[in-house]
Amino acid sequence: MDIPHIWERPLKRCSGRLELRHFSSSAGTSRTSHICLGSPRSSFLDFFPRELPALVSSQWLIESLFIHEESNVAMKEPERHPVFLLDATWEEDSAFGGYMQHYKRGHIPGATFFDLRALCAPPNSRLSCPIPDACAFEHFVSNMGITNKSHVVTYDSLDCRYAARVWFLFRVFGHERVSVLDGGFRQWVLDGHEVCSEEYNGSCLPDQTEPQPVLLSPHPTHKFKAALQPNVHINFTEMKTLVEKEEVQIIDCRPELNANEERLSAASVNLCAMTSSTTSSEFPSLGLIKGAIHMPFINLFTPEGTYKPEPELLQEFEKAGVDLSVPAVVYSQRGISACTVALAAAICGAPNMPVYNGSWTEWQALAPHSLIVTGSTI
Numbered sequence: 001m002d003i004p005h006i007w008e009r010p011l012k013r014c015s016g017r018l019e020l021r022h023f024s025s026s027a028g029t030s031r032t033s034h035i036c037l038g039s040p041r042s043s044f045l046d047f048f049p050r051e052l053p054a055l056v057s058s059q060w061l062i063e064s065l066f067i068h069e070e071s072n073v074a075m076k077e078p079e080r081h082p083v084f085l086l087d088a089t090w091e092e093d094s095a096f097g098g099y100m101q102h103y104k105r106g107h108i109p110g111a112t113f114f115d116l117r118a119l120c121a122p123p124n125s126r127l128s129c130p131i132p133d134a135c136a137f138e139h140f141v142s143n144m145g146i147t148n149k150s151h152v153v154t155y156d157s158l159d160c161r162y163a164a165r166v167w168f169l170f171r172v173f174g175h176e177r178v179s180v181l182d183g184g185f186r187q188w189v190l191d192g193h194e195v196c197s198e199e200y201n202g203s204c205l206p207d208q209t210e211p212q213p214v215l216l217s218p219h220p221t222h223k224f225k226a227a228l229q230p231n232v233h234i235n236f237t238e239m240k241t242l243v244e245k246e247e248v249q250i251i252d253c254r255p256e257l258n259a260n261e262e263r264l265s266a267a268s269v270n271l272c273a274m275t276s277s278t279t280s281s282e283f284p285s286l287g288l289i290k291g292a293i294h295m296p297f298i299n300l301f302t303p304e305g306t307y308k309p310e311p312e313l314l315q316e317f318e319k320a321g322v323d324l325s326v327p328a329v330v331y332s333q334r335g336i337s338a339c340t341v342a343l344a345a346a347i348c349g350a351p352n353m354p355v356y357n358g359s360w361t362e363w364q365a366l367a368p369h370s371l372i373v374t375g376s377t378i
Contacts, residue, residue: 091158174226300344
C-alpha cells in the first residue's frame with residue numbers, strides 16, 4: 001500500500017507533548033495542535049467514558065487526543081485523555097514483523113508499537129497466531145504502561161485484520177475498553193492528519209536496525225490484570241462438539257471459492273485493493289467445516305478499506321444467512337481475519353461472537369473427515 005510521503009512535515013516535541021502543525025492547501029491556512037501522550041507515570045487513566053465504541057473514526061481520535069490552539073487564545077494546559085494508542089501492524093513473512101517497514105517509516109503521533117509477532121508467534125506452536133497465556137499477556141501489556149483502566153485504541157497500516165486481532169486479544173483477557181481505528185493508518189493519512197517516524201517512549205521494541213527479542217521489564221510499574229473470558233474464543237474440542245451437535249451458526253469468513261476451489265476474480269481484486277499483506281494462505285483450500293455458512297470477510301469493507309456503515313453490515317450478515325440474534329462462531333484460515341467479523345458483529349450490536357482461534361489450519365489437521373466438506377459440495 002502506498003502511503004503519501006507526509007511525515008516530513010514539521011513535528012517536534014514540546015514540554016511532554018507533541019506539537020503538530022496542520023496544513024490546508026485549499027484554504028491556504030494552518031493550525032497548531034497538541035497531542036497528550038499517555039505515560040506509565042501519568043494518572044489520566046482514571047478518567048474514561050462508561051460506554052466505548054468498538055470502532056472509532058480518525059475524527060473521533062483527533063477529538064480525543066488533540067487540543068487545538070486558536071491563534072488569538074493563549075495555550076492552556078491540555079486536559080488528559082484516557083486513550084492508549086497501539087500500532088499493531090504485522091507482516092508475518094517478515095523477520096521485522098512490521099516494525100521496520102511500517103512503524104519506523106511512519107505512524108500516528110503517540111502510538112506505541114504492539115509486537116504481535118513477539119507475543120503470539122512462539123516457535124513450537126502449530127498455530128501461526130496462538131493466544132498467549134494470561135501471565136504472558138499481563139506482563140506484555142503491563143510493560144507498555146497499559147492498565148485495566150486504559151482505553152486502548154488499536155490500528156494497523158495494512159487492512160485492519162491485525163488491529164482487529166489486538167481488539168480480540170484484549171477482549172479474550174477481559175478488557176472491554178478497547179476500540180479499533182476505522183481504516184487504520186491509511187485512512188488517517190488520507191484524512192490529512194500528521195504522522196511521525198519518532199518512536200514513542202514506552203514501545204516494546206528498541207530503536208534498532210536488526211530484529212531483537214522484545215525487552216520486557218521484570219517488574220512493570222503498572223499492572224494489567226487479565227481475566228480470561230472463555231466465551232470470546234473457542235478451542236478445537238469445543239468447536240468439534242458444536243459442529244457435531246449443530247447447535248450454533250458457523251461462519252467461514254475466508255475469501256470466496258467456486259465449486260472447483262478456484263479463487264473468484266472479484267474477491268481477489270477486492271482483497272488486493274484492501275491489503276498488500278494477504279497471501280494465498282488466506283484463501284480457502286481443501287474444504288469447509290461441516291455446516292459452515294460462507295461469508296467472506298472482505299464483504300464487510302468498502303473499497304477504501306473502512307468498515308461499511310452498520311446498516312450495510314447488517315445486510316451482509318443477512319445476505320449470507322447469518323442471524324445475529326442466534327449464537328454463532330466465526331473462523332478463517334488462521335484465526336486472524338475471523339476477528340474482523342467478530343468486530344463487525346460487535347458494531348452491529350452483537351458483541352459476543354466467539355472466534356475459533358485454531359480455525360481451518362487446525363481443523364483440517366485434527367478434525368475427522370466426516371466434519372469436513374470438500375469439492376463440489378462446497
